[in-house]
Amino acid sequence: MIPADFEYVAPESVDEAVAALREGGEDAKLLAGGHSLLPLMKLRLAAPRLLVDLRRVGLTGIEREDGAFRIGAMTTHHQVATAGLGLASAAAATIADQQVRNRGTIGGSLAHGDTAADMPAVLLACEGEVTARGPGGERTIPAAELVRDYLTTALEPDEVLTEVRLPGMDGYGFAYEKFNRRVEDWAMVGVCALVRKAPDGSCEDVRIGLTHMGATPLRASAAEDALRGGPLDAGAIERAAEQAAEGTSPPADLNATADYKRHLARVLTRRALGAAAGT
């Protein structure tokens, strides 16, 4: 790796990291697991003047509190994958390969805002939120407001994403259907489904999150609305899944036209809903 010249600091606390970011201005970048930023630097597509490494600030670990999981931003994908968090663990287990999961972090992934990454859609489907700390103190950003465009988030340049709060989703069945060419690839399309059944077996609540179907993670609202409150049989799921790509404008690439991606979203939604509903 031959990146452009940069300065490097590894502060001991979040406040010091915020101060370093502030001082570094627009040319400063936070470094967490490094699995998104370093490849960009290697290709010289990113050339930050200052790297502020978060490896000494803590921010790791997972706690259960008031029915939600509080996940430190520096918690690795491997830790999330093996913590029994339901949908989040299922999705984290599909990220890249074991080496990447050992280094990459949930906070880094969410802050990078890559629409092809798995965790942003999980956070959106769970209706979680993140905590960010900046010079003015802490604020909470709901999942729906976090990612704004391709690789663009609501975080300010001098803010550090410190914590992820994921509702426990107790009583929900879940599934993550990820479609890619090789096991370590980004999702061509990913669909996460959360389904809670009413005592009569009908659909009490449903959440569908879409990965890589637009500039940001998306909810398949039309499909959710079609299913919520109704029966959960295979026919109903199939009809709902037909609406999974409604309103999406997925980015095409070498391996997938927008049409193909919309088709995949429908198929994967049907499969994810079926698995989550146990039908």
Add this chain to the structure above:
Amino acid sequence: MGVPGGETAERTEPGGNGFVGQALRRKEDPRLITGRATYTDDMVLPGTLYAAIVRSPEAHARILSIDTAAARELQGVEAVFTGEDLADLAAPCPMVWAPPGVEVHVPDHWPLARGKVGYVGQPVAVVLGRDKYGVVDAAEQVMVEYDSLPVVTDPEQALEEGAPIIHEEYGTNKVFEWSLPGGDIEAAFRDADVVVEKRIVNHRTAGAAIEPRSALAEWREGKLTLWSATQIPHICRVILSIQLGLTEDKIRVVAPEVGGGFGSKLQVYGEEVLVCWCARKLGKPVKWTATRSEEMATTHHGRDQIDYVRIGAKRDGTVTGIHAKIIQDCGSYHLIEGPVIPTFSACVISGCYDFPAVQTDIVGVFTNKFTTDAIRGAGRPEATHMIELTMDELARELDMDPLELRRKNFIKEFPNERPHGFIYDSGDYDATLDRCLEMLDLEAFRREQAELRERGVYRGVGFSTYVEICGLGPSRALGPDGWGMQGGYFESAQVRVHPTGSVTAYTGTSPHGQGHETGFAQIVADRLGVTPDVVDVIHGDTSTGPFGKNTYGSRSLAVGGEAIARAAEKVQAKAKRIVAHKLEAAPEDIELVDGRYQVRGSPDKAMTIADVAGEAYIPADLPEGMEAGLDEMCFYDPDNFVWPFGAHACISEVDAETGRVDIVRYVCVDDCGPAINPLLIDGQIHGGIVHAVGQALYEQVVYDEEGQLVTGTFVDYALPSAADVPSFETDRTETPSPTNTLGVKGVGEAATIACSPAVVASVLDALRPLGVTSIDMPLTPMRVWQAIQAAQGRGDGPAATEQGRTLDEHGGGAAGSGPTGPEEGGAS
């Protein structure tokens, strides 16, 4: 084109300890597995300057100006050179194929561009300095002004009237045109009851060795040493001599540990010449190591043929002829032998089948892409692919079982001269297919397939029965008066017994992962009566051992191993004379049994090789007229090629909703003659299958319509990993080759040559109920899905060729946005 061959080599039994045939673990592995191996980039010389190369971002442009002033001013930069500075090079990169009577256009290809560029990534300038980071910064400060020219990336478009001409001096983008006929091809198709035709795009792939290219040159006291990640150090020295105008005695080339080649390092690249030129110019060591991006863009690609193939047959299935027209995309410049590659397709265009007439017409074409040249299989995978898929189509046309069609037409008499002059040395094609079917249990699969189809699960089986030409090769056939390679294709060996009985064997081959140090040691050990652990095999250094021809074309064992065996047998013969003299017996009465040279009938009288070496190096009592020493050399030039063959079967399952293909089983039976080391064969077969599965399902080098390389990283270029491929069920038959005394054939390329049609045919078999009859590789999920849609009357199907297609503005990443996006906020 006449090919000598078919003469039977005398087979001699090794004398020794029975190491040949054993699955010994590789001598190479401890250093490789524990990270102690020394690759070129590991080497550090005092005072080394690092080179960073300024490359063209344009696919076709005139260079208007190059401003190096800003780069020169940066701290630590010692020099910046452009094409003009290299005016004292004695010659451009040679291209060694010059077939008699055929005009081949070979544009001057210099290490640094002169005047214009023809592909993205072409070197334009080099920056040298003491800091390897600093020189990359400085390279960004070299300002090059280009005048863009129209770009052509599709080879068929490049041949059309009005296409942009890449090399004006020729007035055409045609590189050459030549034909390899045999038999009466017109009669073949006139007399046929059925003719099937296909157009097959065999797309461009990369070698993608894990070690990128690397070169370190030192100029010291009027002599040049180059360490390079190459498959061909000996050939490299000859070419450096020609390009640098320096005699070979002043040049040493070393290939230290080389981390994979697959043909991509069967090359002498401009960067190798460049670091040597710079080292001589500056009097300091100069090192350059490719980044992965440079490797993907400027390490030669392979395949990239468009094939129009026709097979004629009688109604009963007897084939009458095969005709192929091959359009070979050569890229914009040649390297060492690119244009010859489709000729290797022509060599095996008859496949395993008794075609009475064959013809291959080849057209090479310039496009604004990087050079194509030899990648594992080099022309033969393309041939197998078109032959086997067209035979399947013929079987459908005749409503005949595809295996029955194959068996009906298998060549059964050996040696067998094909209509175009090649002589298949030995074979038993039914035997490999029989064994393959026994392992597969086809009847059980067909039952399972039918049951699964009822449930909407699509599984299919595909077969490939192949023969390949390798063991390059007989110099008379390949050389200047044969098909025009300007070189010899012998191999050299030297076997030296040391005074106390251990052995060093020098080979002219240059392994880069194959395991020669183990296999060759087994051959020598048996012939001298020692154990393989005291046989050190030395390779890859022009300053040790005789001039050799290196490693490619599955030649190392069939040519290099045979040379080793023959040199060892010369040593054995001398040893027997010494033993006979000492034990007062006749040399012909001395036999080698379990490491003992003993008199036949009196096993109590014996000497070991150490005893013999003692006599040879303290020559107080040698037979009359014998020279001292125990050190023999062999230059072996084979009389014929060798012709490995086999049968491969693939069962795959297609998710008809998404188009995803999963290989469920892969069964293959290959025949490369008697095994020297079965473990090494299995390794080659496994890797060879993965290589072809990569092409069949995953990998493709793609350029867009502007000639920009879209697949420049391993995110975009989908090299499969171990997690993506199945386990393999392999077996072998052993049909000795009469060409060499070991009876061996090559195996490094066999599975790659065999596999891709089996994978594609399995998918077509799976999707037959849906009406899909043809899909070009790679069978990506989207392309398979598009083919299904088209068969069902929805959409146009996958594009036949993806060269030059327009990509979405957010595109580029194969399976994610990947490292292609703009800068982002927050942590990452």
